[in-house]
Amino acid sequence: MADNRIPELVADLEAQTAAFLLSELNLDNQQAQIISKKLSRHITSNWGGQLIYIPKNQGGKLDERDQQIYAEFNGKNHFDLAKKYDLAVQQIYKIVKTVGQYEMAQRQRGLFDDE
Template structure:
């Protein structure tokens, strides 16, 4: 790893360290093997995206979507206030989430009226 450290840019070093830790935590991979796999992943990312400016989104919309889906799943028609307290959101925000999630749910159930029908 010292050769990689001396040549590798800071981002790739940080990426390698995070991947190695994740492999150890998530799949209980032995440390030396996790470091090897992490270095390989970082090398491949560098080969594939090297020289490009890459923006890593924070993933807030995904996290919010998960939270919104959880709120909708827990909604029982009368627990707006409970959900607002539980998720630290305003009552109005809970109403908005439930309304949007319901609309999405109904749209998924109905499907696209203009898409060609398929016989399964």
């Protein structure tokens, strides 16, 4: 039975967290409920009373997609990737170039970096 004293948003946070823990981490229902309640208490004690906007994280989703495209790229499959991800072939070229440059920059040390 739902507790009427718990705000709807907090109850939904607990429900969404429990559902995630059950489906993604394969926890049992009791563990998922305990963790979701602890998480909601933590969030409400830190952010309670604040007006919070939660962005949709489009950039993060695009980064994940772009990393996946780069991982699947074999040098000859621009068209196949464009079709698979519903993008233009030119977008695939741009993504592969951009992610490739980023990956190279991550692996390469700077001239004045300390050891």
